[in-house]
Amino acid sequence: NAGVTQTPKFQVLKTGQSMTLQCAQDMNHNSMYWYRQDPGMGLRLIYYSASEGTTDKGEVPNGYNVSRLNKREFSLRLESAAPSQTSVYFCASSPDRGIGNNEQFFGPGTRLTVL
Amino acid sequence: GENVEQHPSTLSVQEGDSAVIKCTYSDSASNYFPWYKQELGKRPQLIIDIRSNVGEKKDQRIAVTLNKTAKHFSLHITETQPEDSAVYFCAAKAGSGGYNKLIFGAGTRLAVHP
Numbered sequence: 001n002a003g004v005t006q007t008p009k010f011q012v013l014k015t016g017q018s019m020t021l022q023c024a025q026d027m028n029h030n031s032m033y034w035y036r037q038d039p040g041m042g043l044r045l046i047y048y049s050a051s052e053g054t055t056d057k058g059e060v061p062n063g064y065n066v067s068r069l070n071k072r073e074f075s076l077r078l079e080s081a082a083p084s085q086t087s088v089y090f091c092a093s094s095p096d097r098g099i100g101n102n103e104q105f106f107g108p109g110t111r112l113t114v115l
Numbered sequence: 116g117e118n119v120e121q122h123p124s125t126l127s128v129q130e131g132d133s134a135v136i137k138c139t140y141s142d143s144a145s146n147y148f149p150w151y152k153q154e155l156g157k158r159p160q161l162i163i164d165i166r167s168n169v170g171e172k173k174d175q176r177i178a179v180t181l182n183k184t185a186k187h188f189s190l191h192i193t194e195t196q197p198e199d200s201a202v203y204f205c206a207a208k209a210g211s212g213g214y215n216k217l218i219f220g221a222g223t224r225l226a227v228h229p
Contacts, residue, residue: 042204090158102149
C-alpha cells in the first residue's frame with residue numbers, strides 16, 4: 001500500500017495564479033483532511049470530508065475550495081493564490097468508523113510558495 | 116470552538132533524561148487526544164493516543180496522562196535518545212461527535228543531546 005500520496009511535492013506560484021493540490025489514499029478510509037502547517041503554528045485544518053460526497057470547513061477555509069472526487073481522492077484548490085498561502089500543505093485520512101479508528105495518516109506534504 | 120495550548124515550545128534534555136510536554140484544551144466534550152511526532156522534513160506520525168475514559172496509557176518509553184477535570188493531558192518520554200529529537204504535536208478532537216476533526220497545539224521542538 002502507498003498510504004496517502006500527494007502531488008506535487010513542491011510548487012511556486014505567482015500571486016493570482018490558481019492551482020489544485022491532489023491527494024489520494026488506498027486504505028479505504030472514510031474521512032479525509034487538508035491541513036496547512038506554518039512555522040510556530042502547528043497544523044491547522046482547512047477542510048475535511050467525513051465521507052464521499054460531503055465536505056465541511058475547518059479552522060482556516062478562506063481562499064480554498066475542496067472536492068471529494070470519490071472515496072480515494074480529495075483535492076484542494078487555490079483559485080487566486082496570495083503570499084499568505086505560502087505554507088506546507090498536508091493531506092490526511094482516517095478510517096473513522098467505530099471506536100479506535102480515529103488515527104489520521106498523513107501524506108508527505110506539498111511545499112507551496114506564492115510570490 | 117476547541118482551543119489547544121501546548122507548552123513548552125522548545126525543550127532541551129540530555130540523553131537518558133525524561134521529557135514532559137503539556138497541553139490544555141477548552142472543549143469539555145472532547146474525547147480523543149492523540150500525540151504526533153514530526154521529524155525534520157517528514158510527515159507527522161501518530162505515536163500514542165488516549166480516550167477520555169482512560170486516565171493513563173503507556174507504550175514502552177512513552178506515556179500519556181489525561182486529567183479531564185482540569186482539561187489537560189501530558190506526554191512523558193523516559194530514557195530519551197537522540198532519535199527522539201523531533202517536533203511533537205498534541206491534538207484534541209473537537210466535540211464528541213463521530214467526525215474526527217482534530218485541533219492541534221502549536222508544537223514542541225524536543226532536542227536530545229548525547
